[in-house]
Amino acid sequence: MSTVETATGAAQTLVLNMGPQHPSTHGVLRVVLELDGETIVKAVPEIGYLHTGIEKNGEALTYSQAITITDRLDYLAPLSNNLGYCLAVEKLLGLEPPPRAKYIRVLLTELTRIQSHLVWLGTHALDLGAMSVFLYCFREREEILKIFEMVSGQRMMTSYFRIGGLALQPPPGYLERVERFVRMIPERIDEYESLLTKNSIWLGRTQGIGVLAAKDAIAMGVTGPMLRGSGVDYDVRKYFPYSGYDEFDFNVPTRTEGDCYARYLIRVAEMRESIKIVRQAMDKIPSEGPTRAEAPGIVPPQREKMKTEMESLIYHFKIFTEGFSPPPGEVYQAIESPRGELAFFIASDGSPKPYRMKVRAPSFVNLQSLQTLVKGRLLADVVTCIGTTDIILGEVDR
């Protein structure tokens, strides 16, 4: 973070400090704007207000303990973070979770994507003055949070995915709940669209605003819905499938306009695609079977075995006191989070704690493009551009 920059060049420009306490910066983002009248000459995002040292902390925790801090990165998509981290550690160990766990992970991660996009749509509409969409989106999001609570016991900081599988067997009746949700949500999305998609104020505020060309988007490292809004169909689920995504049939929506309106349409279309994936996952999940891999010394044994078998008791004790030691080496595992390519780079030195845990946060990289998006636009467009960048400061600052 730096001190406020002084205006350079002509005496007419004005430096305006937007944030860190500003409702439309979605947390504690500060943007130093240089204005010529109402036109943006330069916009410099200043971040770090929410830096909590998650990567440093990760080096002080065992592999299993570090799952709990991944929830705190992108707090709107905790299960995506859990998945990315667990897949990275599983790759390091060479461990494969059982099919039941694999498909439940896909089901819950796609619900996370819908949930995250709902919050995005609601808050973004609120930023642009459409109050009612916010209330509708949060009403539907609540249903997903109830599913999370039912399955993991937590609404937000779930930590439900563990290394080698899931924390708990999902409770009976959870699929009926998901079924109710996927039957209800498509027409609700139609409702949001009827409020916004052809709304002339919405169009005026988003069309042609914050245009990002495909070439610039790639040069700036932008991923996720922002990149797809600029016409590049890069989706980690398709390009580098993980957790069985290659067995699912879904489309990757793209638009070529590259403006804020395109990003809005992409996210709405992605919610519909996620519903398709959730439906397929419901069919694929075996009704019976283990939700944890058989890996003594790495995955905690079943409670019953622990009470009857000496070996299991020893493993249980060792896992929770000392942890397990993966082989030395480095892995990079990427997943498609609601915001783009979320990846964990883990360097192991053969000890029970990660030697280095780096989070490749999609918001951090996407936010860098803000300078390009708003240059030469009006002050009010900054709000729209920050909104469609869909940043989560917990992830940006880590």
Next chain:
Amino acid sequence: VTDTPDLDQHPIVSKLRAWEPEAIAEALFFRGETTLVVPRERLRRVAQYLASEPDLDFKLLVDITAVDRYPVEPRFELNYHMVSLSRRDRLRVRVRVAGRDPVVDSVTQVWPTANWHERENFDLFGLRFAGHPDLRRILMPEDWEGFPLRKDYPVEGPR
């Protein structure tokens, strides 16, 4: 981590070696991931080649991250993760940097996205990037002393 004997069979390795025999110091394969260790002074040339050569096309730089191997020297490893969208391929390029003089050429001219990644590594590891347009702290306060992600920096902070 193994250095496999059929190293020159690897398409990227053989292509780089054909272009410049000294471009790769070492190639590592682990869990299906390829890591090419590049001499520090050749980094920018190799980066330029990887991004612009049509058969390689690593145009999307996704991440730059350091690992501190203190007290081993050379102390720092810088990992550049990149994606080729046309070939659906990933690659990691690694540069080893000594602790006494932690300077690397900036790759912002090749990949503009490197700007914030390099600032982050400067901020948290104290690595410097020659030719970076705006090298200053990004996450920590400007007047912070020390580099938090170095291994000789305690988790609970300096006392």
